[in-house]
Amino acid sequence: xxxxxxxxxxxxxxxxxxxxxxxxxxxxxxxxxxxxxxxxxxxxxxxxxxxxxxxxxxxxxxxxxxxxxxxxxxxxxxxxxxxxxxxxxxxxxxxxxxxxxxxxxxxxxxxxxxxxxxxxxxxxxxxxxxxxxxxxxxxxxxxxxxxxxxxxxxxxxxxxxxxxxxxxxxxxxxxxxxxxxx
Amino acid sequence: xxxxxxxxxxxxxxxxxxxxxxxxxxxxxxxxxxxxxxxxxxxxxxxxxxxxxxxxxxxxxxxxxxxxxxxxxxxxxxxxxxxxxxxxxxxxxxxxxxxxxxxxxxxxxxxxxxxxxxxxxxxxxxxxxxxxxxxxxxxxxxxxxxxxxxxxxxxxxxxxxxxxxxxxxxxxxxxxxxxxxxxxxxxxxxxxxxxxxxxxxxxxxxxxxxxxxxxxxxxxxxxxxxxxxxxxxxxxxxxxxxxxxxxxxxxxxxxxxxxxxxxxxxxxxxxxxxxxxxxxxxxxxxxxxxxxxxxxxxxxxxxxxxxxxxxxxxxxxxxxxxxxxxxxxxxxxxxxxxxxxxxxxxxxxxxxxxxxxxxxxxxxxxxxxxxxxxxxxxxxxxxxxxxxxxxxxxxxxxxxxxxxxxxxxxxxxxxxxxxxxxxxxxxxxxxxxxxxxxxxxxxxxxxxxxxxxxxxxxxxxxxxxxxxxxxxxxxxxxxxxxxxxxxxxxxxxxxxxxxxxxxxxxxxxxxxxxxxxxxxxxxxxxxxxxxxxxxxxxxxxxxxxxxxxxxxxxxxx
Numbered sequence: 211x212x213x214x215x216x217x218x219x220x221x222x223x224x225x226x227x228x229x230x231x232x233x234x235x236x237x238x239x240x241x242x243x244x245x246x247x248x249x250x251x252x253x254x255x256x257x258x259x260x261x262x263x264x265x266x267x268x269x270x271x272x273x274x275x276x277x278x279x280x281x282x283x284x285x286x287x288x289x290x291x292x293x294x295x296x297x298x299x300x301x302x303x304x305x306x307x308x309x310x311x312x313x314x315x316x317x318x319x320x321x322x323x324x325x326x327x328x329x330x331x332x333x334x335x336x337x338x339x340x341x342x343x344x345x346x347x348x349x350x351x352x353x354x355x356x357x358x359x360x361x362x363x364x365x366x367x368x369x370x371x372x373x374x375x376x377x378x379x380x381x382x383x384x385x386x387x388x389x390x391x392x
Numbered sequence: 393x394x395x396x397x398x399x400x401x402x403x404x405x406x407x408x409x410x411x412x413x414x415x416x417x418x419x420x421x422x423x424x425x426x427x428x429x430x431x432x433x434x435x436x437x438x439x440x441x442x443x444x445x446x447x448x449x450x451x452x453x454x455x456x457x458x459x460x461x462x463x464x465x466x467x468x469x470x471x472x473x474x475x476x477x478x479x480x481x482x483x484x485x486x487x488x489x490x491x492x493x494x495x496x497x498x499x500x501x502x503x504x505x506x507x508x509x510x511x512x513x514x515x516x517x518x519x520x521x522x523x524x525x526x527x528x529x530x531x532x533x534x535x536x537x538x539x540x541x542x543x544x545x546x547x548x549x550x551x552x553x554x555x556x557x558x559x560x561x562x563x564x565x566x567x568x569x570x571x572x573x574x575x576x577x578x579x580x581x582x583x584x585x586x587x588x589x590x591x592x593x594x595x596x597x598x599x600x601x602x603x604x605x606x607x608x609x610x611x612x613x614x615x616x617x618x619x620x621x622x623x624x625x626x627x628x629x630x631x632x633x634x635x636x637x638x639x640x641x642x643x644x645x646x647x648x649x650x651x652x653x654x655x656x657x658x659x660x661x662x663x664x665x666x667x668x669x670x671x672x673x674x675x676x677x678x679x680x681x682x683x684x685x686x687x688x689x690x691x692x693x694x695x696x697x698x699x700x701x702x703x704x705x706x707x708x709x710x711x712x713x714x715x716x717x718x719x720x721x722x723x724x725x726x727x728x729x730x731x732x733x734x735x736x737x738x739x740x741x742x743x744x745x746x747x748x749x750x751x752x753x754x755x756x757x758x759x760x761x762x763x764x765x766x767x768x769x770x771x772x773x774x775x776x777x778x779x780x781x782x783x784x785x786x787x788x789x790x791x792x793x794x795x796x797x798x799x800x801x802x803x804x805x806x807x808x809x810x811x812x813x814x815x816x817x818x819x820x821x822x823x824x825x826x827x828x829x830x831x832x833x834x835x836x837x838x839x840x841x842x843x844x845x846x847x848x849x850x851x852x853x854x855x856x857x858x859x860x861x862x863x864x865x866x867x868x869x870x871x872x873x874x875x876x877x878x879x880x881x882x883x884x885x886x887x888x889x890x891x892x893x894x895x896x897x898x899x900x901x902x903x904x905x906x907x908x909x910x911x912x913x914x915x916x917x918x919x920x921x922x923x924x925x926x927x928x929x930x931x932x933x934x935x936x937x938x939x940x941x942x943x944x945x946x947x948x949x
Contacts, residue, residue, distance in 0.1 A: 225569055229510065278693055283535055
């Protein structure tokens with residue numbers, strides 16, 4: 211079973227009411243699937259929140275998890291995707307020692323080569339930010355770590371939009387409102 | 393009160409306490425005099441309130457209501473809530489809570505109800521202010537009764553109970569994120585019909601979904617048109633009458649022999665409102681692999697959960713069954729149906745006859761159930777507890793009317809029987825309620841005898857006393873080297889207990905006295921306890937041991 215596991219991304223839309231996150235994560239817990247990353251924010255639809263969740267799983271399991279999440283009363287839609295179906299971004303933040311950055315010109319070169327940007331500089335530390343896919347962000351961390359200059363490092367949860375042309379959630383809600391009017 | 397009235401509530405099962413006192417004070421006026429619109433049944437333990445609400449809901453098709461206080465009051469209801477969740481039973485539990493200003497302070501009798509109830513309820517919600525009451529109560533009933541029904545929990549802090557507002561009725565019959573009745577997919581129906589029309593050996597598996605969708609007639613029409621034999625799950629037993637010619641018995645671990653074996657022979661398996669529980673399927677890896685599977689269910693998450701469906705029709709079976717029937721060719725499967733008979737005969741000779749008509753030895757559970765079924769009125773409701781009593785009762789009782797069975801299938805809750813039977817007498821006051829219990833389960837909610845006494849609830853209790861926790865004892869004998877670890881029980885004198893509660897009582901120890909005692913029980917008005925001295929070590933058969941293939945079902949041990 212282990213080799214069939216893939217990293218899946220779930221996009222979940224819910225009403226903005228208390229306790230939904232708890233209900234969603236409980237579905238993962240019950241099936242002993244770890245959440246790799248999680249991002250929650252307001253969506254473009256008023257009153258609807260969007261959850262972007264990644265987890266390693268096989269397809270069978272992720273289908274069941276998705277259905278169980280969508281079954282929650284206040285969840286509007288839940289869908290699962292593989293990476294090729296999504297446009298994906300994450301952000302990495304790297305706090306580096308100013309001292310080493312100034313002493314070793316290779317550090318700045320590495321930052322530029324990785325297409326990252328320096329957002330803040332002061333006498334003790336430099337903040338570098340990198341947007342990209344998971345691997346890009348991790349590879350910059352590894353490169354910087356070689357110089358021994360990383361004081362702190364953090365990587366955000368994933369955010370993603372689908373590559374399809376249909377906006378499923380807003381269409382679904384329109385259909386529902388339409389059905390209600392009838 | 394007015395919110396409950398607006399939802400058509402008539403009966404409330406409850407138990408008062410500190411945090412729910414404002415509601416109880418209001419209830420005082422609504423249960424008597426001019427304003428009377430509710431009956432409040434005071435139970436003796438909050439678990440009893442939820443099981444009673446379940447029994448009420450099961451037989452009436454209405455939402456059962458339990459009203460309890462915060463803290464221990466509501467933690468006592470959790471078993472009933474989980475039970476209702478697994479068995480898709482519509483109940484609403486309304487619980488008091490400390491005022492919102494005290495939430496999170498470990499105040500007296502505070503418990504995070506929404507937190508603990510969430511994984512075992514269809515919806516749980518805290519009504520934080522009085523202006524939310526009308527909306528939340530209406531939404532609760534809407535969610536509980538629609539789609540695949542289930543339990544809803546309302547956590548009602550004290551401040552919201554006492555705040556005064558102008559009453560504005562609200563009716564929730566639409567939630568945009570919740571689709572209770574998925575739209576029927578015509579293409580799926582067409583594919584299902586094609587499979588059935590081409591089937592040589594079709595077999596239908598009927599579950600409680602048919603009862604919940606009130607589609608009993610639609611089911612018969614469907615089966616009859618294409619001449620399809622049908623097995624029923626334990627919860628679906630009364631969806632098709634026992635004497636229907638296409639009924640081939642009960643599915644599952646202790647169901648009927650032929651239908652279990654035929655699940656491994658059929659070419660098209662049509663599951664209708666059932667969820668392929670492990671008690672039905674045995675070993676999933678080998679289950680019905682030869683068959684094309686059609687799954688009709690209202691709950692999308694049941695499709696492919698345990699058994700992969702070749703065609704899934706996600707809709708209310710009240711709608712999907714007639715649509716499917718319309719596309720079926722009238723058919724006869726005489727040879728296929730005849731092939732069940734030989735196996736039925738085998739089960740009859742080896743298991744059924746010895747169980748219901750033993751010639752000698754102590755009384756057997758099967759014969760008591762059969763003897764009760766023979767004398768019970770056609771519209772009788774069967775309530776069971778959990779264990780051997782349940783398996784024998786569900787096997788040998790006869791079902792003539794829809795909504796005739798209350799039993800804890802999914803959670804397997806011992807102690808369910810007595811309170812559920814109380815609920816059933818209120819849910820169907822014109823029907824006779826027969827409740828079979830073992831000596832274990834009888835004692836697990838024995839306090840509800842107090843409710844039966846006070847309400848004169850006419851529950852016909854048949855206590856099958858074998859001085860054992862019989863089902864576990866059977867498994868110990870079969871799978872645990874006969875090491876009977878804590879399954880033998882010392883029993884009280886049930887006659888004295890019955891006397892204490894003023895409930896009519898009779899004991900039967902001899903076979904020859906059984907029929908007369910049952911006659912007496914049915915002739916007596918009000919509640920009755922019939923204690924039967926049962927053979928200590930009898931086994932429920934046939935049986936598919938857990939994890940085995942359904943065609944390895946054993947007729948003898």
